[in-house]
Amino acid sequence: MSPEPILRLEGVSKHFGEFTALDNINLEIDEGEFLTIVGPSGSGKTTLIRILVGIEELSEGKIWLRNNRIEEMPANQRPTCMVFQSLALFPHKSVGENIEFPLKLRKQKPDQRKSRALELLDLLHLPQSFYDKRINECSGGERQRVALARALAFDPEILFFDEPLSALDFRLRKNLEKELKDLHQRTGKTFVYITHSLEEAMVMSDRIAIMRSGRFEQIAIADEIYARPVSRFVAEFMGEVNLFSVSGDAGGNPVGTEIEIQVRNTSLGSSMKLSKGASATLMVRPETVHFLTGDETADFVVGGVLKAEYALGSRTQYKVEADNGDELAVEKLREDRFLGQVGDRVRLGWNAEHAHMISGG
């Protein structure tokens, strides 16, 4: 990736009356990157993307596209383009006319426009016969592709996406996520995508920015977000997770404040150490927790009763109730599934390299 960011935000804020939708946002996006901004509804992600394409005005801050300040530039002069959540395909125009729209605005000749539109249909795996179709004759997935083709016809410096896949059914969405990632690699363009689904983000992106109440909580590669979240909020955002409130004992080892956690390894690495009395949250993902048998042991051990078992297809998920009543989640591949019965007393264990300490409560 180039050292010079294609887009740079400095202190971007947006206020709606008393409400602060964006609070002093700083961000650098690299050329050719696939960045996904994830957040729950109301986190400000839609406001941010609308400011970046120029549909919405910012209250404070600066935005550079390469070396040009663009925050004052209206949307129709910015060399960026967005795929809208509703897709915003023009219902009174054919598929071909939709794709050619940005080219028509640039006064390209009709035959030139048409050959480009047909190329794009190919790129998006749509048959050329779609050129003359009406939008209402296309299925949900086909519309996605048309919307993408239209955005690519614009040939933007940065392509923005406002949750365009959210209305599709699960299978189609999964397929399109992968296609979008392929498309990103084939076109080499910079993609900025927003969604409320971290799973979607993980499939597609190079980097993920987690947004909460108008700020970025964490910006990192997908694996980092998954394994080493900076806060409980980020940890809980991605699927099932076990979080334990802990505080440091005299030896600097974490001790569960709610659930009794036995620390079997007294020479834990510094990442697992806590100064005496300091509180933190210990995180461990369900798939790294093991059922311990016999005198097997692990760095951390918790006892409990197996409460439920859910078959998820390739994996099986277990609910284990700890002695204080809290529930823990464990997930095993189908072939490694636990052979005990619901109601059995079990010992759960995990090792320090799979645990992550989130500082603060």
Place this chain on the structure above:
Amino acid sequence: MKMSKSARIALSLYGVLAILFLYLPIISVGFASVSKARYLTFPIKRYATKWYGKAVESSTVQDLLWTSLSVALLVTIISMVVGFFGALAFARYQWLFRGIFQKLILLPIFFPQAVLGLALLMWFNALGIIPTWKTAVVAHLVWISPIATLIIAIRAYSFDPSLEEAARDMGASTWIVMKEITGPLLWPGVVAAGLFAFLLSWGNFPLSLFTTGADSTLPEWLYAKMVSGYSPLVPSVGILSIVTSIVLLLAGGIIMWLVRSHNGTASPR
């Protein structure tokens, strides 16, 4: 829900009666227009079509037609233009006084037309304007352009604002957005509004009565002749007026159909 046979018969009977109730009076006007007798009698003893011939030849009727048509066409064109922009303000743009505007603009629809006509006549007098068919155009517009605005606004409400945003995002100027996106999408609503405007103006009596001054429209003349000087010319002119409305409705329907089949269904998903 399954209905018993008797309930179904009762329901069909009710339907037929309702339709008879709606159309029988109009049909009887048709009969009256082809009566040979000078006076309104029923049943009709001898039929004749001479009154239609007279209606077409009569210079009075031609004048009436011309006046009514001028008023209705002007009202149609103006209320389409006013309604288009009014609807954008009504439905599409967020602005400070939109709530008040939405209520005020619709209010004239609810005024009794006779009161509205009287009020306008008093104003024309106060301003020293002599009422002619042109003042009637203004009077009709006060009542009809809100209706046209409402019809177009319903259309404007139902389209996705991100269509305009997307066009802008791809480089379209305000004018291009209007020409390429907003205009074509609102067009069916504008045609429907124009149709309504014409029909409402063409058939309007109370507003015309107060505001046409020495000029006279078809409905005014029909009323005057019913009061004194009846001949089957009256119903035959009435029927001609209805036929004009129907022809226009059909033309409008065909235009809408053409627009729709060209646009796919331009209606939103």
